[in-house]
Amino acid sequence: MSDFPLLRGWHFLQIPGPSNTPGRVLRALSKPTLDHRSPEFGILTKNILLRLKKVFKTTGDIIVYPSSGTGAWEAALINLFDPGDKIIGCETGHFAVLWKNLAEKIGLEIEWIEGDWRQGAEAAKIEELLNKDKEHVIKGVMVVHNETSTGITSNIPAIRTALDRSKHPALLLVDVVSSLATTAFAQDDWGVDVAICASQKGFMMPPGLGFNSINAKAVNASKQSKSVHSYWRWDRILEMNETGYYPYTPASGLFFGLDEALTMIEEEGLDNLVARHKRLAAACRAATAKWGLENQCLNPDEYSDSTTALIIPNGYNADELRKYILTYLNMSLGSGLGKLKSKVFRLGHLGDFNELMLMGMLSGVEMGFEKMRIPYQKGGVQAAMDFLTNSADS
Amino acid sequence: MSDFPLLRGWHFLQIPGPSNTPGRVLRALSKPTLDHRSPEFGILTKNILLRLKKVFKTTGDIIVYPSSGTGAWEAALINLFDPGDKIIGCETGHFAVLWKNLAEKIGLEIEWIEGDWRQGAEAAKIEELLNKDKEHVIKGVMVVHNETSTGITSNIPAIRTALDRSKHPALLLVDVVSSLATTAFAQDDWGVDVAICASQKGFMMPPGLGFNSINAKAVNASKQSKSVHSYWRWDRILEMNETGYYPYTPASGLFFGLDEALTMIEEEGLDNLVARHKRLAAACRAATAKWGLENQCLNPDEYSDSTTALIIPNGYNADELRKYILTYLNMSLGSGLGKLKSKVFRLGHLGDFNELMLMGMLSGVEMGFEKMRIPYQKGGVQAAMDFLTNSADS
Numbered sequence: 001m002s003d004f005p006l007l008r009g010w011h012f013l014q015i016p017g018p019s020n021t022p023g024r025v026l027r028a029l030s031k032p033t034l035d036h037r038s039p040e041f042g043i044l045t046k047n048i049l050l051r052l053k054k055v056f057k058t059t060g061d062i063i064v065y066p067s068s069g070t071g072a073w074e075a076a077l078i079n080l081f082d083p084g085d086k087i088i089g090c091e092t093g094h095f096a097v098l099w100k101n102l103a104e105k106i107g108l109e110i111e112w113i114e115g116d117w118r119q120g121a122e123a124a125k126i127e128e129l130l131n132k133d134k135e136h137v138i139k140g141v142m143v144v145h146n147e148t149s150t151g152i153t154s155n156i157p158a159i160r161t162a163l164d165r166s167k168h169p170a171l172l173l174v175d176v177v178s179s180l181a182t183t184a185f186a187q188d189d190w191g192v193d194v195a196i197c198a199s200q201k202g203f204m205m206p207p208g209l210g211f212n213s214i215n216a217k218a219v220n221a222s223k224q225s226k227s228v229h230s231y232w233r234w235d236r237i238l239e240m241n242e243t244g245y246y247p248y249t250p251a252s253g254l255f256f257g258l259d260e261a262l263t264m265i266e267e268e269g270l271d272n273l274v275a276r277h278k279r280l281a282a283a284c285r286a287a288t289a290k291w292g293l294e295n296q297c298l299n300p301d302e303y304s305d306s307t308t309a310l311i312i313p314n315g316y317n318a319d320e321l322r323k324y325i326l327t328y329l330n331m332s333l334g335s336g337l338g339k340l341k342s343k344v345f346r347l348g349h350l351g352d353f354n355e356l357m358l359m360g361m362l363s364g365v366e367m368g369f370e371k372m373r374i375p376y377q378k379g380g381v382q383a384a385m386d387f388l389t390n391s392a393d394s
Numbered sequence: 395m396s397d398f399p400l401l402r403g404w405h406f407l408q409i410p411g412p413s414n415t416p417g418r419v420l421r422a423l424s425k426p427t428l429d430h431r432s433p434e435f436g437i438l439t440k441n442i443l444l445r446l447k448k449v450f451k452t453t454g455d456i457i458v459y460p461s462s463g464t465g466a467w468e469a470a471l472i473n474l475f476d477p478g479d480k481i482i483g484c485e486t487g488h489f490a491v492l493w494k495n496l497a498e499k500i501g502l503e504i505e506w507i508e509g510d511w512r513q514g515a516e517a518a519k520i521e522e523l524l525n526k527d528k529e530h531v532i533k534g535v536m537v538v539h540n541e542t543s544t545g546i547t548s549n550i551p552a553i554r555t556a557l558d559r560s561k562h563p564a565l566l567l568v569d570v571v572s573s574l575a576t577t578a579f580a581q582d583d584w585g586v587d588v589a590i591c592a593s594q595k596g597f598m599m600p601p602g603l604g605f606n607s608i609n610a611k612a613v614n615a616s617k618q619s620k621s622v623h624s625y626w627r628w629d630r631i632l633e634m635n636e637t638g639y640y641p642y643t644p645a646s647g648l649f650f651g652l653d654e655a656l657t658m659i660e661e662e663g664l665d666n667l668v669a670r671h672k673r674l675a676a677a678c679r680a681a682t683a684k685w686g687l688e689n690q691c692l693n694p695d696e697y698s699d700s701t702t703a704l705i706i707p708n709g710y711n712a713d714e715l716r717k718y719i720l721t722y723l724n725m726s727l728g729s730g731l732g733k734l735k736s737k738v739f740r741l742g743h744l745g746d747f748n749e750l751m752l753m754g755m756l757s758g759v760e761m762g763f764e765k766m767r768i769p770y771q772k773g774g775v776q777a778a779m780d781f782l783t784n785s786a787d788s
Contacts, residue, residue, distance in 0.1 A: 006661060010746075382776060
């Protein structure tokens, strides 16, 4: 083995996002930069905003920021809440913790529902806290729909039911960064007041765009907020969006790519897209079950369709496996985050992804196990092929 | 199964060329068209011609045509021979037959060494014909180095030895379309007078450029030719190439891509590149052997490192398998050509190709067998993984 062999062929970008950007989107992104005050950009924006609503399944408003997903998290919180306000957070994994840390930094007080990072947000515990809060001090509930760090999808409708049963007016904020356009999501039907997303997962785009999808209740709440901030203000953006523009320079080049990505999503149809992710994720789990590696997600009802996080056997280092696979097999896998560092590795199976890309990915993992002498049961790749050929969809 | 599902993710272009064009080359190809009489183009051309010589391993001259490989075949013949001239052809497969047909159309007389398309060109039979030709009526020998239609690589040094032993002055013309930059080839060391190539195989480029790599003996012979032709004339091109230009409009945009492809070949190094192809081809054959499908190539010494042609079991149709795999698994495989139609299908494993692309390809074939109920032995994909993890190179 040479230390750094030169690699050829496709790089398998199998982290749980940024996902693989399709050639069509890359070509759209390569259009010459345009004037963001031109009629062309106004038309492009208005068109994109309308189409985004169909992806979020909302009749509300969509704010597009030149930001990362973290920026979109902050935007949602700072538009809605004031320092000292109390909100509920659910410890589903690393990203839930990061969001909580951010909320604390901007002065919010968090009612933290601790978790073991092996299951989704617990609706019953949320309901219990809301029921106790007779004076409606709690202003919001924040939940990560798909925890990218653990491969666990929380049941958002169950949480909405908890809010409804407790007759509590708290706002429901949901991080859909790695679930939107990979997993079923319906903002209006599910009563989500703010959905937070970013461009680099289901949208198959490079990072750079953050989204707040907000309903009327959220807009009204934002009008009461006394937080001091400017960049993230929904009101200024909503006002200018009416004519298709932004109060500051938008990441206009990325809009070209998003436009093409939306076309691809529309061509496939959200139902088909979700079914494809479900089928490929199930094939992935057929492999991991055969290997005998433990899934970080304990509850099969909460298995993620965009990410599978696997626990490396005791005494082995997940990062060494990842390093081997990156160096010799030209594939990036996700690392264990936070307290899962070196103990977990993550397979991303989202976005512009298909059967043979999945098989390439799984073969790389299985060969990695073999080369790094990690205890596993052979036959995972075969199990995934068996799953795919036995399932009805192809 | 829906009839034409919309496919997502990478298209696995596993025909034996055109091969997958890497992003770097695509981006180079997207440069704005330049003036082919500008100083910039002259410098680009001279640089490319120098670097091409290292790939062909020659100190001779390289002619680059705006043409397909077929054009480059005709160019070589029409520059060297006159109507009525006799040359030897070897029936290694479909492309050898096409080349012969072309030669006949331009008036050449072919001494045709028949073959069964299951082995390479026979040096002994060439030697026999040359030995009989005491008056040196035979002007040339044309051989296809790697028969893309059958996955068979002929032994060119053995044919050179046949020429040398018979002390016959016939020119040696070799089609290296699918062998150059995939398989060991050394024009000068092997005494090849004209090597014919095209851009869409080992060069990882789209089709559109044809090559004639010619030594001094070939150039001298071309000066005696009385064939009536203009477009393909070496003399005019050689003369203008001295300053980096062409007598007519070259496919200048493709030169940008070729420049980048040459950089990629140089970065990897030809020895490493050839070793990579050899290793991936051997892994492919580990799978096909396990499946129990018969290789069209009978002689293991002649297995191609760029293409594997497999015979479909009796009573089954290779094109139906290919259609299923294209429609449902987003992969193009090569069809059986000429008399092999529907009986053979071909796997291309050349160019910008790696382990996990190979595994994706093999998984697609194995799943295709399963879905189309083609008799095969499971475990081919596993066998390829075993080969790759047991071989020393990674």
